[in-house]
Amino acid sequence: MSAPASDAPVLVIGGAGFIGCNLAAHLARAGARVRILDNLSRPGVERNLAWLRGHFDDRIEFDLGDVRQRADVRVATRDVRAVFHFAAQVAVTTSLVAPRDDFEINAAGTLEVLEALRALPAPPPLVFTSTNKVYGCLPDLPLRTEDDRWVPVNAALARTGIDEQRPLEFRTPYGCSKGAADQYVLDYAQSFGLPATVFRMSCIYGPRQLGTEDQGWVAHFLIRAIEDAPITIYGDGRQVRDVLFVDDLVDALARAWERIADVRGQAFNIGGGPHNTLSLRELLGMIERLRGSCPSVRFEPWRTGDQRYYVSDPSAFARATGWKPTTTPRAGVEALYGWLLAERAQPTSSPSTSPGDVRA
Numbered sequence: 001m002s003a004p005a006s007d008a009p010v011l012v013i014g015g016a017g018f019i020g021c022n023l024a025a026h027l028a029r030a031g032a033r034v035r036i037l038d039n040l041s042r043p044g045v046e047r048n049l050a051w052l053r054g055h056f057d058d059r060i061e062f063d064l065g066d067v068r069q070r071a072d073v074r075v076a077t078r079d080v081r082a083v084f085h086f087a088a089q090v091a092v093t094t095s096l097v098a099p100r101d102d103f104e105i106n107a108a109g110t111l112e113v114l115e116a117l118r119a120l121p122a123p124p125p126l127v128f129t130s131t132n133k134v135y136g137c138l139p140d141l142p143l144r145t146e147d148d149r150w151v152p153v154n155a156a157l158a159r160t161g162i163d164e165q166r167p168l169e170f171r172t173p174y175g176c177s178k179g180a181a182d183q184y185v186l187d188y189a190q191s192f193g194l195p196a197t198v199f200r201m202s203c204i205y206g207p208r209q210l211g212t213e214d215q216g217w218v219a220h221f222l223i224r225a226i227e228d229a230p231i232t233i234y235g236d237g238r239q240v241r242d243v244l245f246v247d248d249l250v251d252a253l254a255r256a257w258e259r260i261a262d263v264r265g266q267a268f269n270i271g272g273g274p275h276n277t278l279s280l281r282e283l284l285g286m287i288e289r290l291r292g293s294c295p296s297v298r299f300e301p302w303r304t305g306d307q308r309y310y311v312s313d314p315s316a317f318a319r320a321t322g323w324k325p326t327t328t329p330r331a332g333v334e335a336l337y338g339w340l341l342a343e344r345a346q347p348t349s350s351p352s353t354s355p356g357d358v359r360a
């Protein structure tokens with residue numbers, strides 16, 4: 001069994017997206033060769049790819065391809081020393097409109113990745129990004145309101161957050177497709193010995209995030225405020241998440257690869273944890289302080305699958321790897337705001353990424 005060479009590329013599936021391009025930049029900066037497999041289906045991600053190529057051209061290889069296409073996945077995985085799998089249909093809302101597409105990309109696409117790795121003589125480490133949605137809407141969690149946020153009645157839970165012992169309860173097609181993929185990755189680690197691990201992530205935010213109403217709310221609120229456009233809040237705005245700045249996530253991803261022997265076959269709740277939480281209303285307050293005026297807001301009923309409270313307990317991963325988030329929500333929101341302003345100040349470039357650019 002021959003392992004890939006130490007200068008073999010690292011594969012980032014979905015590497016043009018928000019998290020993928022931040023990880024790709026980190027790896028390239030450290031001198032690694034990075035191969036990106038992405039079908040560029042998320043509007044705007046071609047800008048992330050152009051940025052990566054502009055900064056690290058000789059270290060970035062791009063495969064325009066689809067995770068649902070066996071041949072694309074087989075070619076991309078053939079000679080790599082690690083795989084990070086981010087490609088996904090990422091919005092709960094879209095999954096409710098097109099559940100079959102959601103399933104094919106998130107569940108069947110992940111199975112393609114697993115099967116491609118299983119076929120290799122020495123499968124490389126795999127890090128898969130799942131979601132807190134695998135724990136459902138948490139209807140049994142008694143909550144109360146305190147100022148601008150929901151808080152758990154159970155003080156111990158408020159201190160620690162939700163850990164991996166929480167029973168799985170897939171809700172919404174997105175929760176089902178990501179949850180199925182999450183379970184397949186864990187099973188392939190058990191049944192076939194793949195060195196694979198799962199991150200069940202809460203809200204990630206930071207530069208290069210193309211937030212919309214459907215996904216990426218921190219960036220979305222900031223973008224709307226910068227554009228002086230109204231923000232729609234579904235529910236009462238007191239919903240709370242632990243937020244994790246993308247640099248801290250990239251550090252966790254790198255550690256998972258480095259320590260794969262310690263984390264293989266396990267799923268970890270990954271987020272900012274109880275010290276880094278934010279409600280929607282609190283973010284509006286931060287935006288008001290940054291801009292000097294409150295964004296205009298309108299309220300709509302709750303959406304299907306909305307969690308009023310989700311805060312991760314990331315301590316299992318911290319114990320396994322020594323990882324610790326370092327960016328406070330305030331510092332992270334300011335950094336994202338600064339990046340969004342700077343990006344808007346740039347002259348618009350329209351880099352073309354046509355099939356002719358493939359494997360440049």
Ligand SMILES: NC(=O)c1ccc[n+]([C@@H]2O[C@H](COP(=O)([O-])OP(=O)(O)OC[C@H]3O[C@@H](n4cnc5c(N)ncnc54)[C@H](O)[C@@H]3O)[C@@H](O)[C@H]2O)c1
Binds near residue numbers: 068129202204216
């Ligand atoms: N951002 C978050 O807060 C968050 C939270 C929990 C889980 N996640 C998970 O993390 C991963 C990355 O999220 P992100 O925020 O970077 O999303 P993103 O939408 O920015 O990136 C996903 C990338 O995958 C690509 N893609 C989509 N379908 C594809 C397909 N069929 N074949 C190849 N490429 C395809 C898109 O073009 C995009 O570049 C996703 O799996 C998501 O479910 C993200």
